[in-house]
Amino acid sequence: MIAKIMAGDRESFHELIRPYERSVYLMALSLLRNEAEAEDAAQEAFIKAYRNLGRFRAESRFSTWLIAIVLNEARGRLRNKRPALTDSIDDTTEGSVTPAQLTDWREIPSESLERQEIRSLIRTALDALPLPYREVFVLREIEERNVKETAETLGITIASVKMRLHRARMMLQKQLAPQLISAEPKRRRRFPWF
Amino acid sequence: MVLNCRHVWDYISGYLDDTLDSETRASVEEHLAHCEICSAVLDSTRNILILTADDRVFELPIGFSERLHARLTEAMLETPPPEPEPSG
Numbered sequence: 079m080i081a082k083i084m085a086g087d088r089e090s091f092h093e094l095i096r097p098y099e100r101s102v103y104l105m106a107l108s109l110l111r112n113e114a115e116a117e118d119a120a121q122e123a124f125i126k127a128y129r130n131l132g133r134f135r136a137e138s139r140f141s142t143w144l145i146a147i148v149l150n151e152a153r154g155r156l157r158n159k160r161p162a163l164t165d166s167i168d169d170t171t172e173g174s175v176t177p178a179q180l181t182d183w184r185e186i187p188s189e190s191l192e193r194q195e196i197r198s199l200i201r202t203a204l205d206a207l208p209l210p211y212r213e214v215f216v217l218r219e220i221e222e223r224n225v226k227e228t229a230e231t232l233g234i235t236i237a238s239v240k241m242r243l244h245r246a247r248m249m250l251q252k253q254l255a256p257q258l259i260s261a262e263p264k265r266r267r268r269f270p271w272f
Numbered sequence: 273m274v275l276n277c278r279h280v281w282d283y284i285s286g287y288l289d290d291t292l293d294s295e296t297r298a299s300v301e302e303h304l305a306h307c308e309i310c311s312a313v314l315d316s317t318r319n320i321l322i323l324t325a326d327d328r329v330f331e332l333p334i335g336f337s338e339r340l341h342a343r344l345t346e347a348m349l350e351t352p353p354p355e356p357e358p359s360g
Contacts, residue, residue, distance in 0.1 A: 084355070088348045092341055099337055104330050113333055121340050125347045131354040177281055183312035185319055191328040200320075200329050219325050244285035247317055250324065255316040258323075 123148035175248035
């Protein structure tokens with residue numbers, strides 16, 4: 079399909095990108111944390127992808143290439159707004175995240191996501207992650223990239239990906255576990271008279 | 273190898289991703305078998321990862337696709353078709 083586009087069939091580009099619209103938008107949103115700006119950044123990324131299609135090399139996945147473009151776009155916008163936000167972090171320093179210690183954890187079923195309140199809690203917790211952790215978390219857990227692809231996309235080592243992902247997971251557990259337990263009504267006992 | 277709770281927390285991601293060596297994994301499992309708190313940390317982390325990856329958490333704005341393709345069409349009209357990058 080890329081060859082067709084390169085030969086002048088512009089319409090094929092619309093079809094080529096359809097499966098990736100959501101991924102590209104989510105990547106922009108996870109960095110920019112603003113829907114309107116994320117939409118604009120995603121559009122800009124697709125336009126850049128079209129203009130630079132000749133630079134795409136078949137040895138990498140098209141989706142990985144697109145994600146790298148939108149990541150650059152979103153990072154550029156962040157740098158223009160608040161340069162300090164994109165500062166790197168030190169992955170080598172010790173410092174474990176202490177998780178929330180609960181003894182009454184009960185599973186929160188996926189159906190709970192039908193509730194706006196639960197979705198909002200999760201989005202807020204993700205937004206609160208420091209940027210370097212958020213980037214890794216979104217690529218690994220939401221975009222389902224493997225460790226190597228995540229490292230290449232972000233230009234960091236595999237060890238850093240693992241460290242950041244672990245810390246991001248623990249930070250989310252620490253914030254979300256108590257909130258989800260409080261927000262999720264206790265299931266009724268089947269035999270309330272016991 | 274006997275692990276305390278802090279060690280186990282450091283291994284939670286490795287345990288979930290199944291990247292621990294067999295000896296460490298066995299030690300973590302031994303700890304989890306009798307530690308209610310660490311079992312809850314593991315279960316809640318696993319549960320939270322499933323929830324965050326669910327498509328319902330983040331939804332595309334209504335009309336996103338239409339607006340994207342309209343803007344792309346405009347941009348394509350202003351730009352000549354992409355050309356292959358000369359190799360070498």
